[in-house]
Amino acid sequence: MSFPQAVQEAWHMVALARDLRPGTVRKVMLCGTPIALFRSERGIGALIDRCPHRNYPLSEGRVHQGALECPYHGWRFAPDGSCTEIPGCPLAAAADPRLNAAALRVAERHGAIFVTLSDAAPPEPPLPPDFGSPELDHFWWQQGTWEGRAFDAIENVMDPFHTNHLHHGFIRRRDRRLAVDLVVTSHGDGIDMAIEQTQPDLGLMSRFLERDRQRSVSRYYPPTTVQARWEGETRLTLCVTAIFTPAAEGTFTPFARFSTPKGIAPGWLKQAAIRLFLAPVVAQDRKALARQHAVMTQFGHPQFTSGPGDILGSRLHRLWRGETLEPGQEAPVKAML
Ligand code: FES
């Protein structure tokens, strides 16, 4: 697997909490490792999806009495991986750790389930600003596992120039561009790009969702999170936190959390409007990432040339690999978006 160490050692979102109902198990992929994720009355378990006994996939088992039961011989494993039962045989009082399944650390926060493959990860999954803010309405959006690389998806959302073209009419327009200032700020362990503009974008979505936009900022929180914030004259109007979990070499599982200020429109209405306008945009990005990946696969490797609009250059990739950047704000770059 060619994921950088910084990616392999991080916390990753692997499922929406609502998709893991009590008493159920599901298989999730993380950096090429299959995981059996289950929710029992003893909590959530994330076990490497390989029964220690004869390697049957545990994710095909059932949750029973607070444990995950392997379908083959019925060994049972608690959320911490300890073997609690071997049918037909008395289990010695002193547990034998050789019988345990490999358990991963797991955390449930604000409707998201995070897992880490590594002991080197911090005690808690780091969360971006406003992720759980009670002042905002939040909803999650998830559409399965996509073809392509998580890193390219991160670059996609940090890149404003594709929005005029790929998302013509929805976000911006390719035939009528607006003068903007792009301001890049490095934070050492992350980077952001602010788009300063004097009038809202000309795409449909912007007209409906954020009439008074003045500024938007997209910030990369390595390794897998990008948060885009749209600000009106006085306050935040929309915040989208996108998490791109590497599933395997050429697949990733994106999760998006939408946060809007509590206000006149009820949460469900905002949710319906955002979904309606964003569905075609998301489908366009999904297709582009899959097409791009197909070409890279055909040629055996990516080979990218960066142009004048690729202002972030190699910095996203350096952060992805776990490097840090020299902090500081750069002079604005003039562009037409
Ligand atoms: S393979 Fe799982 S119990 Fe035997």
Ligand SMILES: [Fe+2]
């Ligand atoms: Fe896009």
